[in-house]
Amino acid sequence: MMATTHAMAGLAVAALATLFAPDHAPxxxxxxxAGGVFPDLDLYAGHRRTLHFPVYYALAGSAAGLAAVLAPGPWTAAAAVFLAAAALHAAGDALGGGLELEPWEATSERAVYSHFHGRWLAPRRFVRYDGSPEDVVLAAGVGVPAALAFGPTVQQVTGLALAVSIGYAVVRRRLPRVVRRLVGFVPEPLRGRLPERFVH
Incomplete structure (x- = not known):
């Protein structure tokens, strides 16, 4: 799924949390x-493995949620939401396509690495690939209702995220060709530092 879809899912988690802590909405x-996007900071360093923890984020989020109940406040609530959004991101990647440059080809059986299980989880492909039409629909379907729980600034961020999502979807299937051309200009010694999917 797109980073924007994960961000919108994280916003939905936040919207639910405002039912219990409306004073801390911003x-x-x-x-x-942030939690929805955070796991993808590993995009160029062991993507979907280095910062993706589908089980451990969920456990940490549960503990943070309990802490937020026992010691209510903006920081405990924010920690619980951040970790829940990160858990949703990591688990959600298993519902999408595999970890390959052209995921619509369905050649990879690696969706997300579970450190708890010590293995890669297989892609379910309910969302065939990041930037697919269903990915955009999911981003809008989750993001628009969630944004209604917040003020105009968050709604503007949501609108921008959805505009980026649509733009990305329009060019998504052309990107592998662009990447392969650009990789051709990378000096040979540096190619080993590129993600494997970019050079194979």
Whole structure:
């Protein structure tokens, strides 16, 4: 799934949290958006393995949620939302396509690495690939209702995220050709540092 879809899912987690902590809505929105995107910071360093923890984020999020109940406040609530959004991201990647440059070809059986299980989880392909039409629909379907729980700033961020999602979807299937051309200009000694899917 697209990073924007994960961000919108994180915003949805934040919107649910505002039912219990409405006074902390701005910080919860920021935590949900950040937590939804955070695992993808490993994009160029062991993508879907280095910062993706589908089980451990869920366990940490449960503990943080309990802490937020026992010691209510903006920081405990934000921590719970951040970790829940990150858990949703990592688990959600298993519902998408595999870890390959052209995931619509369905050649990879690696969706996300579970450190708890010590193995890669297979892609379910409910969302065939990042930037697919269903990915855009999911981003909008989750993001628009979630944004209604917040003020105009969050709604503008949501609108921008959805505009980026649509633009990315339009060019998504052309990107592998562009990447392969650009890789051709990378000096040979540096190619080993590129993600495997870019050079194979």
């Amino acid at each position: 910080v919860l929105a920021a935590a949900g958006l």
